[in-house]
Amino acid sequence: MKQSQLFTKTQKDAPKDEPSINAQLLIRAGYIDKLMAGVYTILPLGLRVMKKIENIIREEMNIIGGQEIFMPTLQPKENWMKTGRWKTMDDLYKVKDGSDREMALGPTHEEIVVPLAQKYINSYRDFPFYAYQFQNKFRMELRSKSGILRGREFIMKDLYSFHLTEEDLDAYYEKATKAYENIFHRTGIGEKTYRTFASGGSFSKYSHEYQAVTPAGEDLIHICNKCELAVNEEIKNETEVCPNCKGNDFRKEKAIEVGNIFKLNNKFTVPFGFKIKNERGEEREVLMGCYGIGLGRLMGTIVEIFHDEKGIIWPESVAPFKIHLISLGKNKEAEEIYNLLRKNNIEVLFDDREATAGQKFADADLLGIPYRAVVSEKSLQAGGVEIKKRNEKESEIIKIEKLVERLKKEV
RNA sequence: CGGGGUGUUGUGUAAUGGUAGCGCGCUUGGUUUGGGACCAAGUAGUCAGAGUUCGAGUCUCUGCACCCCGACCA
Numbered sequence: 001m002k003q004s005q006l007f008t009k010t011q012k013d014a015p016k017d018e019p020s021i022n023a024q025l026l027i028r029a030g031y032i033d034k035l036m037a038g039v040y041t042i043l044p045l046g047l048r049v050m051k052k053i054e055n056i057i058r059e060e061m062n063i064i065g066g067q068e069i070f071m072p073t074l075q076p077k078e079n080w081m082k083t084g085r086w087k088t089m090d091d092l093y094k095v096k097d098g099s100d101r102e103m104a105l106g107p108t109h110e111e112i113v114v115p116l117a118q119k120y121i122n123s124y125r126d127f128p129f130y131a132y133q134f135q136n137k138f139r140m141e142l143r144s145k146s147g148i149l150r151g152r153e154f155i156m157k158d159l160y161s162f163h164l165t166e167e168d169l170d171a172y173y174e175k176a177t178k179a180y181e182n183i184f185h186r187t188g189i190g191e192k193t194y195r196t197f198a199s200g201g202s203f204s205k206y207s208h209e210y211q212a213v214t215p216a217g218e219d220l221i222h223i224c225n226k227c228e229l230a231v232n233e234e235i236k237n238e239t240e241v242c243p244n245c246k247g248n249d250f251r252k253e254k255a256i257e258v259g260n261i262f263k264l265n266n267k268f269t270v271p272f273g274f275k276i277k278n279e280r281g282e283e284r285e286v287l288m289g290c291y292g293i294g295l296g297r298l299m300g301t302i303v304e305i306f307h308d309e310k311g312i313i314w315p316e317s318v319a320p321f322k323i324h325l326i327s328l329g330k331n332k333e334a335e336e337i338y339n340l341l342r343k344n345n346i347e348v349l350f351d352d353r354e355a356t357a358g359q360k361f362a363d364a365d366l367l368g369i370p371y372r373a374v375v376s377e378k379s380l381q382a383g384g385v386e387i388k389k390r391n392e393k394e395s396e397i398i399k400i401e402k403l404v405e406r407l408k409k410e411v
Numbered sequence: 412c413g414g415g416g417u418g419u420u421g422u423g424u425a426a427u428g429g430u431a432g433c434g435c436g437c438u439u440g441g442u443u444u445g446g447g448a449c450c451a452a453g454u455a456g457u458c459a460g461a462g463u464u465c466g467a468g469u470c471u472c473u474g475c476a477c478c479c480c481g482a483c484c485a
Contacts, residue, residue: 012435012447013423017477037477090412091484108485142412142483150484207485218484262485290485329444358446365446378445386445 001321002338003351006030008043010363021216022300023147025312029366031299031320038144038152045367046299048320050155053295054134056186056317057157060179064172066132066159071112073136077102079111083271091140105138110268110290113160117286118274121162124284127276128168132159134295146218148300149256159291162269164276169263169287176291180210180259187298188315189305193258194230196221197243210259210293216304217254225249256301264288312368313390321349323407324369326360328376337375337385337400344404365390371407 008030018024018034026032031046042050058068074095080086086094086104093105106112113131121129137156144150159176163169177195184193193212209232211221222236223229226247231239241248269275269286278284299318306313316322323341325348327334334352341348349369351360357376364372374386374395385403388395398406 009436010447011422016423017417019478085485089485110485139484143479143481145479257484260485264485267485354444356444356446356448358444358448361446363447374445376445 001349003349004353006044006349008045010366018147020145020147020149020300021307022149022303025303025307025366026148026300029312029363029368032148038141038150040148040151040296042296045320049299049314049318050295052318052320053187053298054155054157057134057183057293057295060183060186061132061157061159064130064175064179065128066130069116069131069133071106071109071116071133071135073106073138075104075106075112077104079115080104083111083268085111091142093138093140106135107137107139108290108292109133109135109158110160110264110288114268114272114274114288117160117162118272122276124164124276124278127162127164128172129162130159130172132157132291137294146216146300148296149216149218151296154297155295157293157295161289161291163287163289164278164284166265166287169265169289173261173263173289176261176289177208180261180291180293183293184210184212184258187302187318189258189298189302192305194221194223194228194255196230196232196255197235198232198260199234207260207262209257210261211255212258212301212305213253213255214301214304215254216301217256219255219257221253221255222250223253225251256297256304258298258301259291259293261291262289264290307368310362311366314368314370316370319368319370321347321369323348323371323373324351324364324367325349326351326364326372326374328357328360328374328378331375331377331380333380333385333400334375337373337403340400340404341407344408346404346407373403 010030011028014024014028018027026046027034030043031049033041033043035041077086085092089107092107095103095105097103117129134155134157136153138153141150141152144152161172163172184190189212192214193210196209196211198207198209211219211230220233221230224242224245224247226249227242227245229242229244265287266285268288274286275283276286302315302318303312306315323346325334325338338348338350368390370390372388372390379386379397382397384397384399386395386397
């Protein structure tokens with residue numbers, strides 16, 4: 001894509017009411033735009049990142065048997081009355097239509113997916129069953145904060161699993177754990193992300209949170225210095241020693257909850273009377289697990305972890321483009337290289353604007369695309385294009401013919 | 412939801428109760444072209460409403476919005 005066509009622009013100054021690094025950089029670079037507290041428009045660059053993240057998650061969900069669906073945002077009050085959450089969930093958005101009929105804007109989708117499964121899954125032979133979606137969630141946060149880390153409307157991947165036995169649920173839970181590890185690894189934050197023990201509430205002994213360690217975190221996790229097991233604050237308060245190795249030496253870290261997996265057991269299937277006869281004709285309760293990841297929060301977390309004073313430094317797997325091609329001065333080679341890269345399916349942002357070198361470099365650093373290639377009189381005289389990684393200082397000149405090969409090699 | 416703070420052009424900021432000014436951006440013209448370049452001319456604003464006052468960006472009240480601390484966050 002040509003940068004001259006991109007309708008978003010970069011900004012030198014961050015908005016004064018946006019103190020969090022993730023939102024400052026994403027707004028300055030033109031990835032997102034703030035509409036109101038906790039509600040953001042995702043702009044072309046940001047959407048490219050979100051789609052990269054989404055696809056990584058999708059691949060991993062498909063591997064563990066998830067079937068992708070898309071459930072509605074607008075949800076009948078009746079379903080929420082059945083589970084009792086119409087009254088108990090404080091952050092539920094309630095809306096009325098013209099005839100005063102009340103509905104909810106979905107903050108999560110158990111109330112929809114359970115009746116859905118109940119309708120279609122009516123034999124033990126249909127089990128287990130896994131469905132997931134990427135969907136907008138609405139939560140009436142009393143206080144949105146931390147940029148895009150805590151929004152009122154946000155895109156979330158939620159997977160729901162249905163089982164007839166506890167063993168089956170447990171086994172799938174472990175599978176989901178693997179998938180989550182893959183997702184965080186592939187999006188670049190794997191080394192910083194811990195699976196922590198968290199309270200499971202009334203219906204499950206434990207749940208797990210995926211906590212990415214960064215100073216911008218809202219949560220506090222305790223990591224065992226002996227075995228690296230992590231527990232969240234509330235669990236730590238319940239126990240003195242590490243549940244795994246019995247060690248008592250912990251370090252405290254601030255972290256962002258980027259994912260959450262939960263054994264719901266029968267909490268939501270009971271209110272809907274979802275039962276299934278097993279092969280011996282005995283009625284069995286259906287058990288559930290749910291598995292969530294907030295995409296915007298993940299994008300924000302990546303920015304919090306990968307940036308410097310100049311801007312964002314995207315991991316290649318989620319970068320909006322692989323290479324930022326910068327043309328300095330007048331030359332025809334830049335356009336040719338742009339076409340060459342596109343022909344080879346290399347995602348390229350071509351800075352063809354009439355701007356000074358300083359502006360283009362500053363923007364490139366701010367945008368944080370993994371590779372920067374400069375084409376100028378100087379580079380051409382030196383033998384080709386100057387290529388530099390965003391996270392490295394040194395640049396090198398390589399021949400134009402070698403550029404594609406080089407970029408394909410370094411995946 | 413409790414407490415605190417802040418609202419001035421697209422954005423960042425200045426202005427004893429007395430002519431709303433500056434940087435960036437944007438527009439026009441020119442000079443530039445390897446780290447946000449320069450010159451000139453433009454562009455656009457006091458959150459909304461009420462009150463006090465000869466006079467309100469500034470004081471008072473109400474509303475709205477945003478930010479921070481806390482609470483909350485299956």
